[in-house]
Amino acid sequence: DTEVTQTPKHLVMGMTNKKSLKCEQHMGHRAMYWYKQKAKKPPELMFVYSYEKLSINESVPSRFSPECPNSSLLNLHLHALQPEDSALYLCASSQVAPGQGAYGYTFGSGTRLTVV
Amino acid sequence: TQLLEQSPQFLSIQEGENLTVYCNSSSVFSSLQWYRQEPGEGPVLLVTVVTGGEVKKLKRLTFQFGDARKDSSLHITAAQPGDTGLYLCAGAVAGGTSYGKLTFGQGTILTVHP
Numbered sequence: 037d038t039e040v041t042q043t044p045k046h047l048v049m050g051m052t053n054k055k056s057l058k059c060e061q062h063m064g065h066r067a068m069y070w071y072k073q074k075a076k077k078p079p080e081l082m083f084v085y086s087y088e089k090l091s092i093n094e095s096v097p098s099r100f101s102p103e104c105p106n107s108s109l110l111n112l113h114l115h116a117l118q119p120e121d122s123a124l125y126l127c128a129s130s131q132v133a134p135g136q137g138a139y140g141y142t143f144g145s146g147t148r149l150t151v152v
Numbered sequence: 153t154q155l156l157e158q159s160p161q162f163l164s165i166q167e168g169e170n171l172t173v174y175c176n177s178s179s180v181f182s183s184l185q186w187y188r189q190e191p192g193e194g195p196v197l198l199v200t201v202v203t204g205g206e207v208k209k210l211k212r213l214t215f216q217f218g219d220a221r222k223d224s225s226l227h228i229t230a231a232q233p234g235d236t237g238l239y240l241c242a243g244a245v246a247g248g249t250s251y252g253k254l255t256f257g258q259g260t261i262l263t264v265h266p
Contacts, residue, residue, distance in 0.1 A: 040194075078240055078256035079195070092253060126194050139183060139202075139244070141254065143194035 038063060040144035042127050048150045051117060057147045059110040059127030065140065068110040070102060071126040073146070079126055085110060086132060117151045124148055155179070158241055158257025166265050168230050173239055173260045176223045181243035184217055184224045185254070189238040198226075231264045238262075 040061045049055050059068065067086045071079035084092035085104040099121075101113040110127055130141040157176045165171055175184070183202045187195035199208050201217035201224060208215045214227040224241055241257040 042194075076238065076259070076261060078242075078259045081253060084253060124192070128194075139200065141185060141197060141200075141242075141244075143187075143196070145194045146192070148192065 038142065040127055040129055040142050042125075042144035042147050044147060045145065046148045046150075048152060049114065049117065050152055051119070053117075054113070054115045056114065057112040057125055057127075057149075059112075059129075059144055060108055061129040061142070062108055063129065063140070063142065064107075065129035065131055065142070066107060067130045067132045068104060069128040069130075070100075070110070070112050071128060071143075073124045073126055075124075083112075114149075117149075119151050122150045156241055156243055156255050156257040158260060160260060161258060162261050164263045164265070165231055167232055169264075171228050171231055171262070173226045173241075173262075174223070175225070175241035175243075175257045177243065177255075178222065179243070179245075179255075180221050181245060181255075182221075183244045184221070185242045185244070186215055186224070186226050187240040187242065189240060195240055228262075231262075233264045233266050236262055236264050 043058045069084050070082040072082055073079040081094050082096045083102045088104045088107055099116050103111040124146040126146045127144040131139050159174050163171055183200055185200045186198045188198055189195040199215045201215055204219045204221045206217045212229045216225045239260045242254040244254055
C-alpha cells in the first residue's frame with residue numbers, strides 16, 4: 037500500500053460546527069503532516085508529527101487541533117472556523133532519518149473544506 | 153529560514169514546445185523533490201534528487217540538481233496537453249529545527265494548448 041487516504045473528500049461546515057479530518061497511511065512512515073493549500077498556491081505547512089509526537093506547529097490558530105492516535109492515523113479537529121479557512125487540506129507522510137531528512141514523501145488527495 | 157524561488161510562475165505554450173522550470177535557493181537541501189498537481193487533487197511526486205549534479209529522466213521530463221544542492225531545474229521536451237498542471241519544487245533539510253519539513257517553491261502553472 038503506497039497511498040495516503042484522506043476522508044472526507046469534501047466538507048462544508050458552519051462557523052459554529054465541530055468536525056474532524058482524517059488521514060491514514062500503511063507505509064510504515066513515522067512522520068505525518070498537515071498542510072493547507074489555497075488555489076494555485078503551494079501547500080503551507082501546519083503541523084508535523086514525528087514518531088507520533090507533535091514536533092512542529094507553524095503558529096496555527098487553536099481552532100485547528102491535530103491528533104496522532106497511532107503511527108498510521110492523523111486527525112485534524114476543526115472548531116469555530118472562519119470563512120477564510122476554506123481551502124484544500126492535505127495530509128502527507130514520509131520516512132525521516134538522521135542525515136537524510138524527510139524522504140518518500142507522499143501526499144493524500146486532500147479534503148476540500150468550505151466554511152460558510 | 154530556507155526559501156525556494158521558483159520561476160516562471162506562469163507558462164502558456166503550444167503542444168510540441170520545450171520548456172524549463174527553475175528552482176533556486178541560497179540554502180543547501182539534503183534532497184529536492186518535484187511534484188505535479190491537478191486541480192482538487194494532492195501533489196503527486198515526480199522525482200526526488202539527492203546528489204549534487206544528479207540528472208534524472210522520466211520519459212520527456214529531465215530533472216537536474218545543482219552541484220551545490222541549492223538549485224534544480226525541470227525540463228520538458230515536446231510538451232503535451234496532458235502535461236498541464238501546477239508544478240512544485242520542494243526541498244528537504246537533514247536536521248535542526250526543520251527536520252522533516254519541506255520548503256516549497258511558489259509553483260509554476262503550466263498550460264499546454266493543443
